[in-house]
């Protein structure tokens with residue numbers, strides 16, 4: 001079984017990355033036969049979906065000039081997706097939204113259906129509920145099965161380590177994932 005963690009934040013070592021990686025670490029602690037991979041979207045250029053609809057025919061995104069293909073490959077290869085976003089203006093950040101929109105290329109054949117998902121949103125003070133709703137829309141559209149969601153509270157990078165509730169939730173969802181493998 002393979003668990004893929006994606007942090008949408010452009011802060012490579014920010015709060016979202018820490019929380020996503022915490023889930024992955026706890027999964028391995030609970031079941032060391034499970035393979036994990038972590039991707040920070042800060043390491044990739046991901047342009048927007050241009051709405052060309054060519055993926056309806058081609059069954060894949062025809063934009064070949066950016067980092068999307070690598071993300072797509074990892075998503076198709078995983079059994080569980082742990083996807084996290086920093087909250088920007090009460091919603092997911094732009095880099096992750098581009099990534100979500102590009103998954104339209106996988107929607108026509110329901111290529112992600114049946115995989116499991118955990119969603120994570122970290123806000124300074126407000127908006128994580130709406131960001132989690134956006135992630136729920138992504139997950140439901142693709143017919144993922146939900147394993148849980150985590151709301152984190154932190155502003156400066158690293159502050160998430162003081163959010164005991166979010167860290168506890170990370171342990172709980174990780175346990176659920178470990179039990180699947």
Ligand SMILES: Cc1cc2nc3c(=O)[nH]c(=O)nc-3n(C[C@H](O)[C@H](O)[C@H](O)COP(=O)(O)O)c2cc1C
Pocket residue numbers: 009010011013014015016017085086087088089090091122123124125126127153154155156157158
């Ligand atoms: C462009 C931008 C927009 C933000 N919008 C919000 C917001 O709507 N609500 C909020 O509580 N925090 C907001 N924040 C704060 C971040 O959500 C917070 O710093 C978070 O911990 C960042 O996570 P990261 O370290 O994973 O990038 C915003 C930060 C930035 C840079």
